[in-house]
C-alpha cells in the first residue's frame with residue numbers, strides 16, 4: 001500500500017506544479033530531513049537522452065592515489081572490505097575533496113567497484129552542492145519514473161517507511177526482496193558513478209550488497225568468455241515504465257531498449273566485466289529464445305550466488321556509498337519491518353551520473369534496441 005496524497009504547491013519558480021507527496025507529514029514532525037522526503041512531479045516530461053562526449057575523470061587520475069589516500073594524514077584510513085570488491089574510507093570528507101582527489105576517487109571506484117565513506121557531512125551541505133559534486137563525474141541522470149526530492153528531479157528518492165511501502169510492495173509476490181541490478185542500464189550511455197546517501201538508517205537491517213562484475217567475468221571458463229565477448233544483450237526500460245503506469249505513477253521520459261555488449265571494458269582500467277543484470281537485461285541478441293533464457297539464467301545465478309565476490313555494507317549515520325555501475329551489480333536488502341518503530345524507516349537519496357557508451361571486446365559497441 002502506498003499512501004500518496006496529491007496536492008498543488010508553488011515551486012521556487014512560482015509556477016504551479018502538480019506535486020504528489022509520497023509520505024505522510026504527520027509522522028515526520030521530528031525528522032531532520034523533511035525537505036528530502038519523496039515527491040512525484042506529475043507534470044514535467046523529458047525528451048530522449050541525447051548522446052554526449054563523456055570525459056572519464058579516472059583517466060587523468062594519479063594511479064598511486066597520492067592525493068586521496070596520502071599517508072601524511074593519520075586520521076585517514078582506507079581499508080579493503082573484501083579482496084575483490086569494496087573499500088571503506090574514514091577520516092576524509094567528500095564535501096571537501098579537491099579536483100585531483102575526485103579524479104582519484106573515480107579511479108578507485110573503477111578498481112574497487114564500491115567505496116564507502118563513513119561519518120560524512122555530505123547530507124547536510126544542501127541540494128546544490130551535492131549536485132555539483134556529482135556533476136563533476138558526469139551529467140546527472142533524471143530517473144524516468146522514480147520519486148525524487150522536491151525541486152530536484154536529479155535526486156532519486158529511496159524511501160521505505162510505514163507511510164510508503166511502495167518499494168516493498170513491488171516485490172511482495174516474490175520469495176526474496178533482493179534484486180541485483182546496475183542502475184538504469186537500458187540507457188544508451190548508462191550510468192558510471194552512483195552516489196547514495198542514507199538520511200535515515202534502520203537500527204538493524206537495510207544493508208546494501210554489491211557484486212563485482214569483473215570477478216564474475218573472470219571466473220567464467222574460457223569457452224564461455226569467448227562466446228559472451230561476441231554477443232550483445234538487450235536491456236529494457238519498458239517493464240519499469242509499465243510497472244509505474246500500472247501503479248498510477250507518471251512516466252516523465254519514454255522507455256527505451258538498448259543492446260549492450262555482454263562483456264564491457266572499463267575505459268580507465270582496461271578490465272573486462274560482465275555487463276548484464278537480472279533487473280534490466282531481457283535477452284541475448286541473436287540467440288534462440290531457449291538458448292538466451294538458459295544462458296541468462298546461468299549468468300544471473302552466478303552473479304547472485306557469488307558471495308565470494310560480493311560485499312554487503314551496513315549503513316551508519318553519515319555513510320555515503322559510491323559505486324561504478326559499469327563493473328558492479330547491487331541490491332538493497334529490505335529485511336526490516338516498517339511497522340516496527342524500532343526498525344522502520346529507511347530513507348536515502350541517490351545521484352547518478354551518466355558515462356560512456358559501453359565498449360566490448362574487439363570494438364563491439366552498444367546499439368539501439370528494437371521496438
Ligand SMILES: O=C(O)CCC(=O)C(=O)O
Nearest residue numbers: 158183207208331332333
Ligand atoms: O537502497 C539501496 O540500498 C539501493 C537502492 C537502489 O539500488 C536503487 O535505487 O537503484
Ligand SMILES: [Fe+2]
Nearest residue numbers: 181182183330
Ligand atoms: Fe540501484
